[in-house]
Amino acid sequence: MPKAKRKPIEPVRIRLKKNDLVEVIAGKEKGKTGKILKVLREKNRVLVEKVNLIKRHTRPSPQTGQGGIVEKEAPLHVSNVMLICPKCATATRFRLTVTGEGKKARVCRKCKELIDG
Numbered sequence: 001m002p003k004a005k006r007k008p009i010e011p012v013r014i015r016l017k018k019n020d021l022v023e024v025i026a027g028k029e030k031g032k033t034g035k036i037l038k039v040l041r042e043k044n045r046v047l048v049e050k051v052n053l054i055k056r057h058t059r060p061s062p063q064t065g066q067g068g069i070v071e072k073e074a075p076l077h078v079s080n081v082m083l084i085c086p087k088c089a090t091a092t093r094f095r096l097t098v099t100g101e102g103k104k105a106r107v108c109r110k111c112k113e114l115i116d117g
């Protein structure tokens with residue numbers, strides 16, 4: 001049996017998806033905005049374009065060519081980002097609703113505008 005007990009990651013309902021515009025609301029990247037590149041559901045994290053960059057030192061390889069220092073996005077916890085409403089242009093809370101066509105859509109709590117087209 002391994003000594004170190006790893007805390008199981010409890011999955012949270014992630015209502016964000018790829019290409020959503022989000023603002024970072026906590027941590028050292030607070031205040032930055034960017035587009036979601038990837039949602040890592042099993043880790044409750046998202047990759048946000050140009051946010052939380054980490055430097056990777058790489059060796060020259062056939063894939064990377066030259067090697068050296070590469071900047072890469074590190075995943076952020078979903079609770080540290082907030083969706084930006086395209087209408088209000090601010091980080092906002094939203095709720096889920098069902099549209100006339102029976103599709104799930106997100107609605108801005110502030111302006112009541114549908115966030116998904």
Ligand SMILES: [Zn+2]
Pocket residue numbers: 085086087088089092108109110111112113
């Ligand atoms: Zn809004």
